[in-house]
Each structure stands twice: as C-alpha cells, then as structure tokens.
Amino acid sequence: MSATAEAATHLYPLITDLGLILVTAGVAVLLFRKIKQPLVLGYLIAGFLAGNHFDFFPSVTDMHSVEVWAEIGVIFLLFSLGLEFSFKKLVKVGGTASITAVTQITTMLLLGYTVGNLMDWRKMDSIFLGVMLAISSTTIIVKTFEELGVKAQKFAQNVIGALIVQDLLAILMMVLLSTIAVSQQFSGNELLMSVLKLSFFLIIWFVGGIFFVPTLLKRAKNLLTDEMMLIISIALCLLMVTLAANVGFSPALGAFIMGSIIAETTQAEHIEHLVKPVKDLFGAVFFVSVGMLIDPASLAEHWLPIVVLTLLTILGQSLSSTIGALLSGQPLKQSVQTGMSLSQIGEFSFIIATLGMTLKVTSDFLYPVIVAVSAITTFTTPFMVKASVPVSEFLERKLPRKWRKQIERYSANAQSIKSVSNWQIVLRAYFMQVVIHSVIIVAMILLSAQYILPMVEGTRFGRLLAAAGTLIAVAPFLWALSLRRVAVEQVRQLLSERKYRGPIFMMILFRFILTLVYIGFLLDNFFSSQTAFITFVAAIVLYLIFPKKLNAQYHKIENHFLKNFNARDILKDKRRRSDLTPWDGHMSFFDIAKESNIGGKMLKELKLREKFGINIAFIKRGEINIKMPSRNERIFPGDEVCVIGTDQQLKQFQDYLDHHEAAPAEHLAEDDIVLQQIDLTHPEFIGKSIRESQLREKTNGLVVGLERKGKRILNPESHEILEQDDILWIVGDKKLLATLKQ
Known part of the structure; x- marks a missing residue:
C-alpha cells in the first residue's frame, strides 16, 4: 500500500505540471489567435509566466519532467519536419535556394562568432551563437506567408527552397557542434571524420529505409487502421531515434531522417495528418518549456546583448539573404523580398540552445537571450515581409542606374544558363x-x-x-x-x-x-x-x-x-490525372483562395459549365466532402474543387480563378470517387434523357463523357437522350458505380 502511495506521490507533480503547461498553452492559443500573432510567440510568453520566476502565477514543481516532455517535443517536431522535407524537394530547389541559404548561413556564422568575441563571451558560446543566428524559422515564415496571402508568389517559393537547404545544414551543424563540444577543440581531422561518419549513416539509413519502410507500409496497408498506422509511424520514428543515439548522433537527427524516409511513401500525407495532433501537443510543451527557462533577471542584466543580437539578426539575415539571392541570379525585387522574409530565428535555434545546455558547454545566460531575440524577431517578421516591396522599390529608385543595369543583366544571364556539360x-x-x-x-x-x-x-x-x-x-x-x-x-x-x-x-x-x-x-x-x-x-x-x-x-x-522511391509521385500523378483519353479530358484540382470574390456564390450563378464546359466532381470543405454538388451548392473561400475537363478548358478555368485571386493546388482525389466506363444496355435507361435516367442520383455522380457510334461528347448536356449501346463515362461513388455495372 505504501508503494502505491509513493507512486501516486511521484506521479502527482508530473500530471499537475503537464496540466499547467497545457492550460497555459491553451490560453496562449486563444489569445494570440485573437490578436493574429504567431502561436509560437504565445507559447513562449505562456511558459515565461508559468515558470518559477513569478510568484503570482502557478508554477511547475518538477522541471526535470518538463525537460523530458520537451525532449519528446523536439523529436516530434523534427519528425514532422522530416515528413515535410523529402530529399526530392532538396533536389528540386536548385541553385537559387542553395546559394541563398549557404550565403546566409556562412555570413551569419561569422557575424555571430565575431559579435560573441567582441562581447567577451567564451569561445563555445560564440560558436553556438553563430549557429543559432544562422537558421531562420520555417514555422514562423510559412505561417506568415499564409496569413499575408503571399505563399503563391515567386519569391515565397525561393524562401521555402532556402529553408529546406537550411534545415539540412542545421542537422549537419548539430552533429558538428556535438563533436566540437566533446573535444573542446577545432580539430580539422575530427570535423572531417564527423562529416564522413554522418554522410555514411545518412546514406545507409536513407537507402535501407526507402528499401524496407514503404514495402512494409504498402503490404500492411489493408490491415492498418488509423490507430495502428499512428502507432507504427511513431514506432519507426523512435526506432531511428534509438539507432541515431547508439551511433553517437542526436535523437533529433534520427527523427528527422525517419520523417524524410516516410515522406517518400504513398502514405506520407495520411501519416502527417495522423501525427499532427501528437506533434502539436508535444510541440506546445516544448515551446512552453523554452519560455519557462527565461529568467527576467537575466534578461534585465543582458538587455544590451539582446538588443544587439536582435538588430544583428534582422539586418544581418536580411542583407546576407538578399545578397545570396542576387548572387543566384534573382531580380532585385525578389531578392529583397527573400532576404527580408528570412530575418528571424526560431525553433532550430531553441533546439541548438537546448543541445548546448544538455552538453553543458554554453553559459546559462545564452538560452534566455536567444529566446528573447527569437520572440522579438518573430513579432517583427510580418512587418518585414510587408515592408519588403516598399524597400525594394526604394532601392530601385535610389541605386545608381549603372548598378541596376548590371543586376538586371546578371539576373538575365544567370536565368539563361541552364545547360549542363x-x-x-x-x-x-x-x-x-x-x-x-x-x-x-x-x-x-x-x-x-x-x-x-x-x-x-x-x-x-x-x-x-x-x-x-x-x-x-x-x-x-x-x-x-x-x-x-x-x-x-x-x-x-x-x-x-x-x-x-x-x-x-x-x-x-x-x-x-x-x-x-x-x-x-x-x-x-x-x-x-x-x-x-x-x-x-x-x-x-x-x-x-x-x-x-x-x-x-x-x-x-x-x-x-526505385519503385518505392517514386511510388508517391506515381500515385499522385495517377490520382491527379484520371484521364478520359478519347476526349483528352481529365480531373484537376483547384483551391478557392481566401480573397476570391467568387466565394459564397452558387454553382448556378457561376455558370461554370456554360462558360468553360467543365464539371465539378466534388468539393472538399475542411473535413467534409461534397460529392457531385448540385446547382444550388455554394463555393466558399478555402474550398478545394475537383474539376473535369480538357487541358484547354481547365486552363481557361485556372485563368478565371487567377483573375479572381485563386491559386491552383495539387491535392489528391478521394479514394471512393472513381471514373468508370459503363456500356448502356439496360432498357431502364434507353430513350430517357440523362436527367430523366437519374444516373446522377443512382451513382451519386456525374456523366462526364458519352460515346455513340464513334462520336464522342465530353460533359454531355443533361437533356441528351440515351440510346442503346451508348458508352458512358461516369465519375461517382465506387460502390454505387459497381452496383450499376452489375
């Protein structure tokens, strides 16, 4: 009985501390959602208030348990980042993003190390400072782009590509920092061996993972429920975490690698959706725990370094990224937009700061200083993105004409150099x-x-x-x-x-x-x-x-x-283009932008069929799928619509959406909606129009093609009379279509 009581006493602080963290995180979510500020900033402030430095707020009692939760949070953050990463994306980002990211990271490493030395910080503090200032925040930037509606612009794609390269380089720098921290010296041989060791294990893990993991998930697909898929995904993540730790790498690296392996499977989107709540939960715990480590006294004592490093981050990141984008051949305006978008630090800086504390090689003041800098630059990011266009226009007016001509000439030449010997x-x-x-x-x-x-x-x-x-x-x-x-x-x-x-x-x-x-x-x-x-x-x-x-x-x-490696792309192409080859028709998918002025209108008002000759197969609205929508169905901002038509018709529809500020999307069709060919032989339908035959109601679908004696009609009118031996192409519910064929 005493053992049970002792266990309950031991469990009690863990539960209350976790409850306190989640309550503060929940309040932060509501408040910062209301004032339209990044949630990460809310988590940091919530943790700051829930820490042990304020007597008038409830405080955690067992920081060790919080640190364990936070470490789990780091693992799931990196696992989710890996799910979004994909090595194919790294190949596709090309030289523009690579040059931008490498220029930025190299510049900020040198600036951070130099400023640390000028402030008389220890050498190890200066090294970690340089790395922490070099990595921008993927979470903050993507969220800011979504809120400002600029995600579809060309500069935003350059920024996302640079972030992908940064993430990979950040993983490499974490390994190198661990080596430096253990040896306490800058041995070129040791650093080279660390890079070779990392490369060796990355290749083994990736090749082996791609060979076995997709096969496992594919063969077990019919046996796996969502619950089992989630458990297996987390198990694979933790297995790679254990392998990474056993060979001397950080657990976060293992989580990232397994995420990037699963990102190449056909179940990647589904797994990402299943893991998201777990990632959000432990991610919130991590960011709140980061805020708990902020000491007000330390902030007051080191206010000057905070101000200096904040200015260094905003100005240094902006300038170095802009220069990198210019060197890669981007025009002045896009380069400035790219540079000013990358002017912050975020989650990777926290992870690297945590690494320094875990290895006990950095000073206690460095962690809260970096968190404060991150909080300030997180707040300034939306303003920097908004100000990038006026700044670029100002530079275009003020720069000497000769400089502008040289930039334009260099950009044009760089864009034209695409041949490879x-x-x-x-x-x-x-x-x-x-x-x-x-x-x-x-x-x-x-x-x-x-x-x-x-x-x-x-x-x-x-x-x-x-x-x-x-x-x-x-x-x-x-x-x-x-x-x-x-x-x-x-x-x-x-x-x-x-x-x-x-x-x-x-x-x-x-x-x-x-x-x-x-x-x-x-x-x-x-x-x-x-x-x-x-x-x-x-x-x-x-x-x-x-x-x-x-x-x-x-x-x-x-x-x-190769079959495993390319399976996701093959499936995406297959689902994205369900061809009606005789008519050159196929399915395509479009997002209705939040700013679109067609939002809220009925399909019969839009007259899309009359204007473009297309059919809408289904509308996806959040978690709701509206299959074969009626003429009275409305389209709302944020909807995803599946459209059937020819290339020319779909291009006209895309131009129509672009004119109304909509952006095309590449999402997958629902598995239960299929396109099938049906030979019309049943007398029940002969002599009736398509509307009178009630094929729409019987299949919960649409007749999108009709072939009669060699004549083909794409998206036939509803008053078309059906004849014996007509061949119909119907998109609709898989089960209902199977019943109709029988």
Missing part, C-alpha cells in the same frame, strides 16, 4: 555510383563481421559460411560498382573525342580496383591473410563467371528501390 553529367553519375555502392558494401561487411560472425564463431565451417553469405549478399553491389554503365549517352559522346578517352578509362579502372579492395576488405575480416588471399582468388573467379546473374539480381534490387 557532358562532363558534369558523367562525373556526377560516377560519383554517385561510387559513393552509394561503397557505403552499402562497407556497411554490409561491417554488420556481418560484428553481428553474424560472432554467432557462428567456433563452429567447423562457421567463418567460411559467414564469409560466403556476406559475399553473396554484396556481390550484386560489387558488380554494380565495377561494371554497371552510367550516363551511357554522355560517355559515348566523350569517347568520340580522343582527348577524353584517357580520363574515362581511368575512371572505369578506378571502379574496378576499388571493387577488388572491397573484396579483400571483406575476406580480411573473416580469415587470416593467407586464407584470405586464396579465397580472394576464388571470389574473383566466381565473380567473373556469373556476371549475368549478378546483373539480374542487382537490377531486381534497384527496381524495388
């Missing part, structure tokens, strides 16, 4: 071939030597069987490393010129020699030197005897990986 393509392909396959081969050998060999050690043929099994497993990758052809057309063109033949043959020879080195490395881990040499010769002979089988096996593995 054959050498660049070949070198990139060879580099990817060597690095990825080398990492896979080395990882498989080391895993086998560490985990499989000890299991068979001591048996008569244990080592031989372990080595043979490992060699068979890595053989397809050894074949791909040495003999697989890449960039075939570009290599052929280069070989046609004599001066390039030598370098090409040297690259091929290097790959073959590297393959032999890995075979020797494998055997050396399992046998003595003499035995390894004999086995090495045998392995080479077998390797050369079965090239076709190795080729087939490798391509089977590669095709499985």
Whole structure:
C-alpha cells in the first residue's frame, strides 16, 4: 500500500505540471489567435509566466519532467519536419535556394562568432551563437506567408527552397557542434571524420529505409487502421531515434531522417495528418518549456546583448539573404523580398540552445537571450515581409542606374544558363555510383563481421559460411560498382573525342580496383591473410563467371528501390490525372483562395459549365466532402474543387480563378470517387434523357463523357437522350458505380 502511495506521490507533480503547461498553452492559443500573432510567440510568453520566476502565477514543481516532455517535443517536431522535407524537394530547389541559404548561413556564422568575441563571451558560446543566428524559422515564415496571402508568389517559393537547404545544414551543424563540444577543440581531422561518419549513416539509413519502410507500409496497408498506422509511424520514428543515439548522433537527427524516409511513401500525407495532433501537443510543451527557462533577471542584466543580437539578426539575415539571392541570379525585387522574409530565428535555434545546455558547454545566460531575440524577431517578421516591396522599390529608385543595369543583366544571364556539360553529367553519375555502392558494401561487411560472425564463431565451417553469405549478399553491389554503365549517352559522346578517352578509362579502372579492395576488405575480416588471399582468388573467379546473374539480381534490387522511391509521385500523378483519353479530358484540382470574390456564390450563378464546359466532381470543405454538388451548392473561400475537363478548358478555368485571386493546388482525389466506363444496355435507361435516367442520383455522380457510334461528347448536356449501346463515362461513388455495372 505504501508503494502505491509513493507512486501516486511521484506521479502527482508530473500530471499537475503537464496540466499547467497545457492550460497555459491553451490560453496562449486563444489569445494570440485573437490578436493574429504567431502561436509560437504565445507559447513562449505562456511558459515565461508559468515558470518559477513569478510568484503570482502557478508554477511547475518538477522541471526535470518538463525537460523530458520537451525532449519528446523536439523529436516530434523534427519528425514532422522530416515528413515535410523529402530529399526530392532538396533536389528540386536548385541553385537559387542553395546559394541563398549557404550565403546566409556562412555570413551569419561569422557575424555571430565575431559579435560573441567582441562581447567577451567564451569561445563555445560564440560558436553556438553563430549557429543559432544562422537558421531562420520555417514555422514562423510559412505561417506568415499564409496569413499575408503571399505563399503563391515567386519569391515565397525561393524562401521555402532556402529553408529546406537550411534545415539540412542545421542537422549537419548539430552533429558538428556535438563533436566540437566533446573535444573542446577545432580539430580539422575530427570535423572531417564527423562529416564522413554522418554522410555514411545518412546514406545507409536513407537507402535501407526507402528499401524496407514503404514495402512494409504498402503490404500492411489493408490491415492498418488509423490507430495502428499512428502507432507504427511513431514506432519507426523512435526506432531511428534509438539507432541515431547508439551511433553517437542526436535523437533529433534520427527523427528527422525517419520523417524524410516516410515522406517518400504513398502514405506520407495520411501519416502527417495522423501525427499532427501528437506533434502539436508535444510541440506546445516544448515551446512552453523554452519560455519557462527565461529568467527576467537575466534578461534585465543582458538587455544590451539582446538588443544587439536582435538588430544583428534582422539586418544581418536580411542583407546576407538578399545578397545570396542576387548572387543566384534573382531580380532585385525578389531578392529583397527573400532576404527580408528570412530575418528571424526560431525553433532550430531553441533546439541548438537546448543541445548546448544538455552538453553543458554554453553559459546559462545564452538560452534566455536567444529566446528573447527569437520572440522579438518573430513579432517583427510580418512587418518585414510587408515592408519588403516598399524597400525594394526604394532601392530601385535610389541605386545608381549603372548598378541596376548590371543586376538586371546578371539576373538575365544567370536565368539563361541552364545547360549542363557532358562532363558534369558523367562525373556526377560516377560519383554517385561510387559513393552509394561503397557505403552499402562497407556497411554490409561491417554488420556481418560484428553481428553474424560472432554467432557462428567456433563452429567447423562457421567463418567460411559467414564469409560466403556476406559475399553473396554484396556481390550484386560489387558488380554494380565495377561494371554497371552510367550516363551511357554522355560517355559515348566523350569517347568520340580522343582527348577524353584517357580520363574515362581511368575512371572505369578506378571502379574496378576499388571493387577488388572491397573484396579483400571483406575476406580480411573473416580469415587470416593467407586464407584470405586464396579465397580472394576464388571470389574473383566466381565473380567473373556469373556476371549475368549478378546483373539480374542487382537490377531486381534497384527496381524495388526505385519503385518505392517514386511510388508517391506515381500515385499522385495517377490520382491527379484520371484521364478520359478519347476526349483528352481529365480531373484537376483547384483551391478557392481566401480573397476570391467568387466565394459564397452558387454553382448556378457561376455558370461554370456554360462558360468553360467543365464539371465539378466534388468539393472538399475542411473535413467534409461534397460529392457531385448540385446547382444550388455554394463555393466558399478555402474550398478545394475537383474539376473535369480538357487541358484547354481547365486552363481557361485556372485563368478565371487567377483573375479572381485563386491559386491552383495539387491535392489528391478521394479514394471512393472513381471514373468508370459503363456500356448502356439496360432498357431502364434507353430513350430517357440523362436527367430523366437519374444516373446522377443512382451513382451519386456525374456523366462526364458519352460515346455513340464513334462520336464522342465530353460533359454531355443533361437533356441528351440515351440510346442503346451508348458508352458512358461516369465519375461517382465506387460502390454505387459497381452496383450499376452489375
């Protein structure tokens, strides 16, 4: 009984503290939603008031428990960030975003470190300060863009791309900071080894994750309820968190990697939707806990550094990002808009500050100072975005005409330089071939030597069987490393010129020699030197005897990986374009913008069919789906509409929406709405018009195509009379259409 009482006493502060955090967070949400300010700022202020520094407010009693909740919050924040990340997005952002982000981060790192030294801070404080000032806030910027309605503008896409690059670089810098903090010195060798170690594990985790995770989710899809999907997603996240921690990386890195892996699956949007409430819950706990660590006395004591760092963040981020955008070839106006949008710090700065405290390498005052700077710059972000256009116009008026002409000329030239030489393509392909396959081969050998060999050690043929099994497993990758052809057309063109033949043959020879080195490395881990040499010769002979089988096996593995990697894009294209190929008609999706002046009007008022010849298949309004809306249905701002028509009709409709301030969207159709072909043979429908046949009511759908004796009609009129052997194309409820066909 006493043990139960003791457990209850131990549990009580945990529950009350969590309750206090959530109550303050809830009040902050309501208040800051009302005054239209970022919720993160509300969480910070709520935590500030709920901390131990105010006697007239309830305070938490067990800060250790709060820190545990906060660490869980960081994990889910990074997991959600990974779900939105996707390595394909990183590839698509191109040079513009990369140059902008790298210029900004490099500049702010140097400025932060320099200012820290000028204020006589410790070297480690200055290093962490530079990193914290270098990363802008994705959460704040995206929310600000949505509230100001500028998310569809071109500069906003540049900003989002720069944020994607920043997120990846922030993960890298967290790993490097951990290395520096442990060694307390700037050893170039250690930093290089940390980068190589990170790259090694990133490739292994990503390749292995893409190979196995989408397959697992796909095969279990029919068995998984939303509850089970949520549990499995969180389990995968925590599994990667554990793996990352065991190899010496931060748990946040593991969460981010698993999120980015799941982002490539067909269930990514669904999982993101399921995880969002969990992320919001623990994210709120994290931000409130950050606010709790703000000490008013420390803020009063360090008011001058707060002011200096706030100005440094706003001005430094704006200028460095603007310069980066200009260097990438963006026009002056878009560059200024990009730079002034990135003028704040946010969640990653908190995470890095938490890392410094956890490693006990930063001073106590640095955390509240950074939080204060973040709070101020969060508040100023909307004003900076709004002021970017007037500032750009002012600069265009005041800058010397010669400078403006040079900027315009440079931008035009940069935009026109899109061609990539054959050498660049070949070198990139060879580099990817060597690095990825080398990492896979080395990882498989080391895993086998560490985990499989000890299991068979001591048996008569244990080592031989372990080595043979490992060699068979890595053989397809050894074949791909040495003999697989890449960039075939570009290599052929280069070989046609004599001066390039030598370098090409040297690259091929290097790959073959590297393959032999890995075979020797494998055997050396399992046998003595003499035995390894004999086995090495045998392995080479077998390797050369079965090239076709190795080729087939490798391509089977590669095709499985590519199928998983591209499954989300394939499904998106398939659902986004349900083709009516005889008529060149298809489904497309559009968002009705909040500012659209067609909002609130009935479909019969808009006369979309009469104007453009299109049909609206369904309207998605929040969590409600209005299938096959009637003529009396209204369209409201924020709705998503699924439209059926030809390319030309849909383009006209998009122009119509653009004229009324609407933006196109790329969302997926609902699974229970399908497009099917039906042969009309039942006498019940013959001789009746489409309206009289009540096909709309029977299928909860629309007749969007009619084929009669070779004549095709897209979106036929409702008074069209149905005849024997007509072929109808109907979009509607899957189950009802199946019943109709029967």
